[in-house]
Amino acid sequence: MPELPEVRVVVNYLNQNVKGKVISAVRVFYNRLLVETSLLDLKDKLVNQQIEGVDAYGKYIIFHLTNYEMISHLRMEGKWIFESDNFFSYPQDLVEAEIEFEHEAKVLRYYDFRRFGTLQLVAKNQWKTLPAIAKLGYEPFDKGASADYLFTKVHSSSRAIKTLLLDQTILLGLGNIYVNEVLFQAKIHPLESGKNLTLQDCALILQVSKDILGKSIEEGGTTIHSFMVGNHQSGHYQKYLQVHGRENLPCFVCGTKIKKINVNGRGTYYCPWCQKLKKI
DNA sequence: ATCCGTGTTGCAGT
DNA sequence: TACTGCAACACGGA
Numbered sequence: 001m002p003e004l005p006e007v008r009v010v011v012n013y014l015n016q017n018v019k020g021k022v023i024s025a026v027r028v029f030y031n032r033l034l035v036e037t038s039l040l041d042l043k044d045k046l047v048n049q050q051i052e053g054v055d056a057y058g059k060y061i062i063f064h065l066t067n068y069e070m071i072s073h074l075r076m077e078g079k080w081i082f083e084s085d086n087f088f089s090y091p092q093d094l095v096e097a098e099i100e101f102e103h104e105a106k107v108l109r110y111y112d113f114r115r116f117g118t119l120q121l122v123a124k125n126q127w128k129t130l131p132a133i134a135k136l137g138y139e140p141f142d143k144g145a146s147a148d149y150l151f152t153k154v155h156s157s158s159r160a161i162k163t164l165l166l167d168q169t170i171l172l173g174l175g176n177i178y179v180n181e182v183l184f185q186a187k188i189h190p191l192e193s194g195k196n197l198t199l200q201d202c203a204l205i206l207q208v209s210k211d212i213l214g215k216s217i218e219e220g221g222t223t224i225h226s227f228m229v230g231n232h233q234s235g236h237y238q239k240y241l242q243v244h245g246r247e248n249l250p251c252f253v254c255g256t257k258i259k260k261i262n263v264n265g266r267g268t269y270y271c272p273w274c275q276k277l278k279k280i
Numbered sequence: 281a282t283c284c285g286t287g288t289t290g291c292a293g294t
Numbered sequence: 295t296a297c298t299g300c301a302a303c304a305c306g307g308a
Contacts, residue, residue: 002286032303059287075287077305114304116287132288159298168288175286222286265300267285284308294298 002074004139004173005216007056009235010080014054014061017082018108021101022050023065030096033110035120042121046070046099058136058172062127069127071120072110078117082108137170140209145171147203154194154202161197162190162263165205174209177222180244180269182208189275190261190268196278215240243269 002010026046028039049065056062061080063070072080081089083106088095090111097110097119110119120130128134137153138145153170154161164170165179174182183190185208188201197205216222221235242252246269247260256273 006286073287075303076285112304113306114285116303118288157297163298166287177286264298266287282308285306287303289302291301292299294296 002059002076002078003175003178003222004056004059004213005178005219005237006221006235007059007061007074007173008217009221010074011054011056011061013082014051014063014080014108017106018051018101019053020051021104023047023099024102025100027098028096029098030112030115032115033096033112033117033119035118037119037121042119045121057133058139058168059175060133065124067124069122069124071118071122071127071130071133073118075112075114075116075118077113079111079113080108081111082106135169136172137168139172140174140206140213142172145206147199147206150202150206151197151199154197157194159194160191160263161188161194161205162266162268164194166264166266171209173213176266177241177244178209178212178216181212181242184243184270184275185212187274189277190263190270192277196280243271245269 023046026043028034028042031039034042045068049067052064052066054061054063059073061072063072079090083089085105085107094111094113095109096112096115099108122130138149150171154164157164162179162183165174165182166176182205186201186204216237219235219237219240222237222241223235243258246258248257250256251258251271251274254271254273256271258269259272261268
């Protein structure tokens with residue numbers, strides 16, 4: 001699921017289902033899920049904690065508890081599901097953690113198809129000091145994400161703009177799918193060197209990013225590898241994808257075949273007619 | 281069978 | 295030192 005819109009959708013789901021509930025038991029079935037957090041600590045500390053609310057920070061999910069923050073990153077395939085104790089939305093052996101609440105028959109389960117996701121418990125109000133989080137850049141919706149800010153970060157680099165936009169220390173929340181979409185809509189070639197971008201290009205990238213991410217949040221995110229019938233978290237933005245996953249299909253704007261290349265190990269889709277390298 | 285992938289990190293090379 | 299590329303993590307699907 002997880003780029004910024006998908007994480008927002010999960011956070012809304014968590015707030016609707018478990019906000020205000022008090023944890024009564026915790027079980028972990030895959031210890032590598034935990035980062036800098038011992039299993040004993042997790043169990044000891046989580047019991048009797050109330051979930052005061054859940055927030056998103058880029059692709060991170062922040063559970064605000066009475067005395068702690070619990071930081072969840074879904075990576076590629078992680079899923080939080082609130083479901084009946086005896087009903088499993090996904091294969092039971094994919095459950096990595098399970099949280100029970102007082103006066104509540106349903107349980108909150110963390111499933112992970114690829115076991116890449118992480119969970120970390122941090123003392124209250126300390127989570128922004130975690131090194132991995134402290135270094136992150138601005139979300140496109142943040143006031144700090146101005147054209148000047150992006151231009152400063154980008155114009156001194158010779159890296160491909162595709163790579164720069166995936167770098168979460170510059171902008172926060174864009175992943176591979178949405179970067180492909182943003183660059184198509186901004187008509188910028190994914191391999192364009194950061195130093196060739198103008199201030200106007202940066203302003204356009206930010207505007208398009210907000211448009212695309214906002215629309216996707218409205219649509220419930222993008223669901224690509226959804227194999228689950230009745231998955232209540234599936235989104236609809238995949239209907240709006242212009243280039244991602246459309247290799248050799250005609251561009252919706254000009255009809256040219258969409259090209260797929262590899263940029264730093266990530267599948268990269270673009271229209272060779274609409275997105276030309278600058279002649280500099 | 282081999283390659284690919286919604287993400288991030290840590291290591292190695294320049 | 296700073297920047298960059300890439301393997302690694304794990305596992306199902308094409």
